[in-house]
Amino acid sequence: MNIAIIGAGASALFLQALLKNKYDITIFERNKKIASKLLASGNGRCNLLNINASSNDYNNKGFMDKVFSKVNIMNILKIFNKLGLTTTIDEEGRVYPISLSSETVLNILTDKMNAKVELNYIVKSIKKVGDKYQINDYKTLFDYCVLASGSSASIIEEKQNLCYDYLKSFNLSPKSINPSLVGFKIKNSLKGLFGVRCKALCKLYVDNMLIHEERGEVIFKEDGISGIVIMNMSSYYNRTNKRSSYITIDILEGINPNNLKGALNPKMYLYVIENRIDIHSFRLDIIDTYGIKDSQVINGGIDVSNISDTFRLNSDKNIFLMGEMLDIDGICGGYNLSFAFMSAYIVGSELGYENKD
């Protein structure tokens, strides 16, 4: 039996590691190299899992409840350890390779790999030929197809549609696509604050309703704000109607210094004085998020109502969809790679992978 996997990213490489020696696997990858997002992840350090992940950390809690009932993150961590990866876990539950290099993760996933990889190969169509599948005009026909073509997050505009175009073969089209895990463009003039970083309690309001609050480092840009805490805000922002929205930041939570000059970054001090800012509630009015090429993931993609809770396409049970191409996205901290690997684990189990733990 053989399998075609579309896309050589994180989920695909994990799946082939689970199923090697059970099937002949061919992976089709449009780029000239595999796993570019995995390599870029966590600034090259690869935050591959988060052991605290739960369904609340994703945009589609209902579907994720089903995923977490089938697999838990510790299963995935153990598999990585068994494959040979030594990992370290920080106080926030973020799992990294102990080498702090995403290349180590890739080396482990591709160790003794026997899948065939077709590089520079853009999948444009998948046709059913009898009970098998043909990818473009590729000669070998396949028993199963696994669609793992990710999303357009961080990709320059002209390549954006490649991930989803071939899905027209199945009458599937992505739900609206919004950048997520990305900073915000802000209405206020931030002149003078460029490059300032400050730890703050941040609160996101939409239509004056508090949607999410979190502490973390805010980074000021020329026309907006960024930083992990702000990127997480974008994930919650995407789950709302996005009408009138703003973020307040409390720059000195619980502290009322008698001399602001001695407590604030000098650029922030000048800005606060000149603009009469309340340091405990500095309001930043949102225009929108930055664009797709600045985002780490996409909110949107293929609606999970098209698949079963074992990731099989409802209209054709021998086709599976997994990873970021689905309309599932999580917050920063290893949650998105967690989903890529969890979904691959469930697909692998459907195709005969047995976890012996």
Ligand SMILES: Cc1cc2nc3c(=O)[nH]c(=O)nc-3n(C[C@H](O)[C@H](O)[C@H](O)COP(=O)(O)OP(=O)(O)OC[C@H]3O[C@@H](n4cnc5c(N)ncnc54)[C@H](O)[C@@H]3O)c2cc1C
């Ligand atoms: C800069 C950056 C940093 C990140 N850091 C983290 C992090 O630290 N932790 C975390 O959890 N998540 C992180 N993410 C998100 C995470 O990398 C992705 O969610 C994850 O890689 C998705 O895995 P995937 O297998 O679904 O898709 P991908 O890894 O994106 O793989 C999809 C593959 O399919 C290929 N493809 C697309 N269309 C076609 C086609 N038509 N034909 C052939 N091939 C095709 C693509 O070229 C790609 O190689 C980060 C993302 C970015 C951009």
